[in-house]
Amino acid sequence: MKTKLKTIQGDITKVNVDVIVNAANSSLLGGGGVDGAIHRAGGKAILDDCMKIWARQGGCKTGEAVITTAGKLPAKYVVHTVGPVWNSAKKDEMDQLLSNCYLNSLNLAVENQAISIAFPNISTGIYRFPKTRAAEVAVSAVNSFLETNPESLNEILFVCYDMENFQLYRQLIVED
Numbered sequence: 001m002k003t004k005l006k007t008i009q010g011d012i013t014k015v016n017v018d019v020i021v022n023a024a025n026s027s028l029l030g031g032g033g034v035d036g037a038i039h040r041a042g043g044k045a046i047l048d049d050c051m052k053i054w055a056r057q058g059g060c061k062t063g064e065a066v067i068t069t070a071g072k073l074p075a076k077y078v079v080h081t082v083g084p085v086w087n088s089a090k091k092d093e094m095d096q097l098l099s100n101c102y103l104n105s106l107n108l109a110v111e112n113q114a115i116s117i118a119f120p121n122i123s124t125g126i127y128r129f130p131k132t133r134a135a136e137v138a139v140s141a142v143n144s145f146l147e148t149n150p151e152s153l154n155e156i157l158f159v160c161y162d163m164e165n166f167q168l169y170r171q172l173i174v175e176d
């Protein structure tokens with residue numbers, strides 16, 4: 001079955017999918033924004049797993065992704081990825097790193113037998129990546145994943161918290 005791509009507006013901690021993606025920082029030890037919301041709603045089990053990863057590999061580099069339990073969340077797993085902190089002097093590098101976040105998260109989800117995944121708008125909050133540019137990078141990364149993996153997932157969701165992002169994704173995505 002071909003993967004369905006969807007955009008919704010809301011709180012990612014409430015979404016019922018196998019994998020919720022977290023816009024984390026390289027320490028993996030929590031923070032504000034969606035990261036704070038995921039740790040609060042999922043409980044201590046998520047931080048415990050993050051600390052184990054931290055002890056093993058010293059955190060997570062920008063563009064890379066790691067997987068933990070989802071604790072009390074409806075999801076099975078949380079994939080923590082670290083988006084780039086926007087730097088307008090390095091636009092191409094920014095795009096590549098943000099694209100890597102989406103691709104590495106999707107690959108990790110598939111490796112863990114997930115069939116559905118939800119993404120927040122990585123880097124568009126505290127890390128200040130321009131929203132239009134971030135949405136274009138996100139959609140193009142997901143589309144390039146789907147070219148080589150058209151059926152490995154049932155559903156990919158973009159969960160937009162703010163109206164501006166929701167409108168942007170609505171324009172970029174043609175839902176079937």
Ligand code: AR6
Nearest residue numbers: 011012023025031032033034035037123124125126127161
């Ligand atoms: N559900 C979905 N999206 C959300 C939620 C939520 N509950 N809460 C916020 N957003 P941000 P970043 C949106 O700042 O820019 C943390 O401190 C928000 O509107 O969470 O990647 C980390 O530890 C925005 O569109 O992440 C890092 O230090 C998007 O999520 C740093 O922030 C991302 O905003 C990462 O910054």
